[in-house]
Amino acid sequence: xxxxxxxxxxxxxxxxxxxxxxxxxxxxxxxxxxxxxxxxxxxxxxxxxxxxxxxxxxxxxxxxxxxxxxxxxxxxxxxxxxxxxxxxxxxxxxxxxxxxxxxxxxxxxxxxxxxxxxxxxxxxxxxxxxxxxxxxxxxxxxxxxxxxxxxxxxxxxxxxxxxxxxxxxxxxxxxxxxxxxxxxxxxxxxxxxxxxxxxxxxxxxxxxxxxxxxxxxxxxxxxxxxxxxxxxxxxxxxxxxxxxxxxxxxxxxxxxxxxxxxxxxxxxxxxxxxxxxxxxxxxxxxxxxxxxxxxxxxxxxxxxxxxxxxxxxxxxxxxxxxxxxxxxxxxxxxxxxxxxxxxxxxxxxxxxxxxxxxxxxxxxxxxxxxxxxxxxxxxxxxxxxxxxxxxxxxxxxxxxxxxxxxxxxxxxxxxxxxxxxxxxxxxxxxxxxxxxxxxx
Amino acid sequence: xxxxxxxxxxxxxxxxxxxxxxxxxxxxxxxxxxxxxxxxxxxxxxxxxxxxxxxxxxxxxxxxxxxxxxxxxxxxxxxxxxxxxxxxxxxxxxxxxxxxxxxxxxxxxxxxxxxxxxxxxxxxxxxxxxxxxxxxxxxxxxxxxxxxxxxxxxxxxxxxxxxxxxxxxxxxxxxxxxxxxxxxxxxxxxxxxxxxxxxx
Numbered sequence: 001x002x003x004x005x006x007x008x009x010x011x012x013x014x015x016x017x018x019x020x021x022x023x024x025x026x027x028x029x030x031x032x033x034x035x036x037x038x039x040x041x042x043x044x045x046x047x048x049x050x051x052x053x054x055x056x057x058x059x060x061x062x063x064x065x066x067x068x069x070x071x072x073x074x075x076x077x078x079x080x081x082x083x084x085x086x087x088x089x090x091x092x093x094x095x096x097x098x099x100x101x102x103x104x105x106x107x108x109x110x111x112x113x114x115x116x117x118x119x120x121x122x123x124x125x126x127x128x129x130x131x132x133x134x135x136x137x138x139x140x141x142x143x144x145x146x147x148x149x150x151x152x153x154x155x156x157x158x159x160x161x162x163x164x165x166x167x168x169x170x171x172x173x174x175x176x177x178x179x180x181x182x183x184x185x186x187x188x189x190x191x192x193x194x195x196x197x198x199x200x201x202x203x204x205x206x207x208x209x210x211x212x213x214x215x216x217x218x219x220x221x222x223x224x225x226x227x228x229x230x231x232x233x234x235x236x237x238x239x240x241x242x243x244x245x246x247x248x249x250x251x252x253x254x255x256x257x258x259x260x261x262x263x264x265x266x267x268x269x270x271x272x273x274x275x276x277x278x279x280x281x282x283x284x285x286x287x288x289x290x291x292x293x294x295x296x297x298x299x300x301x302x303x304x305x306x307x308x309x310x311x312x313x314x315x316x317x318x319x320x321x322x323x324x325x326x327x328x329x330x331x332x333x334x335x336x337x338x339x340x341x342x343x344x345x346x347x348x349x350x351x352x353x354x355x356x357x358x359x360x361x362x363x364x365x366x367x368x369x370x371x372x373x374x375x376x377x378x379x380x381x382x383x384x385x386x387x388x389x390x391x392x393x394x395x396x397x398x399x400x401x402x403x404x405x406x407x408x409x410x411x412x413x414x415x416x417x418x419x420x421x422x423x424x425x426x427x428x429x430x431x432x433x434x435x436x437x438x439x440x
Numbered sequence: 441x442x443x444x445x446x447x448x449x450x451x452x453x454x455x456x457x458x459x460x461x462x463x464x465x466x467x468x469x470x471x472x473x474x475x476x477x478x479x480x481x482x483x484x485x486x487x488x489x490x491x492x493x494x495x496x497x498x499x500x501x502x503x504x505x506x507x508x509x510x511x512x513x514x515x516x517x518x519x520x521x522x523x524x525x526x527x528x529x530x531x532x533x534x535x536x537x538x539x540x541x542x543x544x545x546x547x548x549x550x551x552x553x554x555x556x557x558x559x560x561x562x563x564x565x566x567x568x569x570x571x572x573x574x575x576x577x578x579x580x581x582x583x584x585x586x587x588x589x590x591x592x593x594x595x596x597x598x599x600x601x602x603x604x605x606x607x608x609x610x611x612x613x614x615x616x617x618x619x620x621x622x623x624x625x626x627x628x629x630x631x632x633x634x635x636x637x638x639x640x
Contacts, residue, residue, distance in 0.1 A: 087524045087563035125508045128577040131611040142617035159618050161458050166467050167507030183466030185505040245526035245567035252568045336528050437531030440582045
């Protein structure tokens with residue numbers, strides 16, 4: 001069921017000038033910060049715990065609990081992850097360009113709650129306009145007294161640095177992001193320690209939170225954690241910004257109440273996705289970024305709920321839904337996703353570095369009509385070497401979760417569309433039509 | 441060309457100053473150097489190394505990890521066509537094929553006049569505007585074959601000068617605040633950020 005709850009993180013985006021300080025102040029901006037500074041850091045933390053805000057980056061770890069795990073130390077850092085690169089995900093991009101002050105305010109409040117005096121926003125390098133808007137927002141926030149020494153007359157001081165990435169998917173992994181922020185290659189760090197809250201930036205305890213997570217904080221402080229927790233259902237509280245793409249009539253971003261909205265609503269509701277393009281039948285959809293196993297028409301009535309999607313064998317992940325209609329070639333789709341992982345593997349771990357390359361090449365030869373029947377088993381064997389047992393959630397043989405994300409699309413594709421894979425082999429080529437160019 | 445100009449050196453020092461450890465400035469400084477010359481020259485990497493307190497080999501070794509940093513010259517306009525899943529479903533490979541034909545080069549190559557480089561990109565987070573294209577990291581989309589031709593003509597005739605700076609120029613807004621020299625003395629509890637500033 002589609003509810004008409006007012007949006008939280010996208011409330012301002014209807015305004016042309018939503019990125020400016022003027023518009024931000026005219027729409028409740030920095031009131032959350034003022035309120036937070038009248039509370040103790042512990043009270044702010046308690047409101048976020050009460051909200052049960054799940055991290056919006058992909059793993060869905062409760063934000064408040066992450067903050068509780070910080071090792072006590074004299075220096076603590078806050079790093080905001082704005083390195084959005086999970087294919088088909090574009091909600092952080094939107095928030096960075098269109099409401100940078102909301103991120104800055106959430107960052108300041110969070111830094112106050114965890115006792116950080118230095119924060120960073122790691123912004124994906126390809127977001128040139130986003131970097132300009134964030135930098136301007138920091139300049140303006142300083143001028144407004146919301147950053148720097150004695151914020152809004154309090155005894156809390158904070159500096160915030162906007163840091164550009166340089167093009168590497170792996171830097172969205174929080175320990176790789178910290179390495180990159182230290183001026184190094186984006187190599188994920190060996191675990192344990194499992195959380196940067198123990199050993200993070202420059203070896204100090206660090207909280208790494210996603211851009212959308214930060215964007216929810218001002219509203220939570222203004223309205224109280226209970227008001228946020230009243231939205232959604234079960235552990236999936238609040239609203240979420242979903243990114244819808246692929247073969248739908250109305251690709252775009254839609255902020256809806258979590259859990260209560262279903263995939264069918266998101267894809268077919270005339271106010272949201274508006275249905276599969278040209279009235280075609282739905283073949284499959286990816287429920288949460290390309291690392292997630294695929295879903296099929298029988299999953300349409302499931303709510304956009306982290307636990308429900310997890311139990312059904314996939315994940316809500318980064319909140320991006322890719323729709324594939326009946327003309328889509330399952331081999332080509334699985335190949336393109338695998339090729340991405342091949343290109344973006346950092347190369348530290350053999351199963352990921354070599355496995356992704358094998359899978360990319362085998363899928364490519366099947367699509368090109370040069371495949372063999374036994375290639376299907378070979379693909380599954382390669383996947384099994386990356387994530388033994390091919391279970392969900394996947395087992396891990398590598399330093400980070402990039403590797404274990406590779407099998408998702410291949411296993412989904414072969415299990416559901418085995419005949420289509422074999423037809424490629426039998427016919428010596430792709431039996432599906434080429435992709436149609438979208439004209440606008 | 442090559443060494444960081446006096447103006448860029450001033451900017452580089454300001455960037456180094458905002459980080460607790462100077463090596464953190466390595467990537468921002470590479471962007472700065474790339475904004476000056478369009479790619480990373482050997483001399484600029486030496487300057488970045490000196491400013492960050494590392495060896496030039498470490499700068500090159502780090503830069504080579506990242507897709508956006510080029511250690512060889514590229515065109516004035518780097519056109520990146522996303523072909524990842526959402527754009528592929530919207531016909532990205534057809535658009536990329538058209539782009540290669542129109543410019544007479546393959547993906548990864550530069551036109552002989554040095555104006556255009558075309559690249560096949562991974563997801564650029566513009567999936568609602570598939571097929572999504574970036575020129576020097578400025579977004580365009582949805583782009584079809586005709587749209588691509590118009591884009592190339594507009595670029596060649598200088599009609600997008602204001603929107604699309606030459607390759608390498610990333611963030612045109614400079615941080616103007618909170619630099620250490622301007623900061624008042626640290627307050628009490630939770631005072632001004634402690635800066636270590638030394639070599640890592």
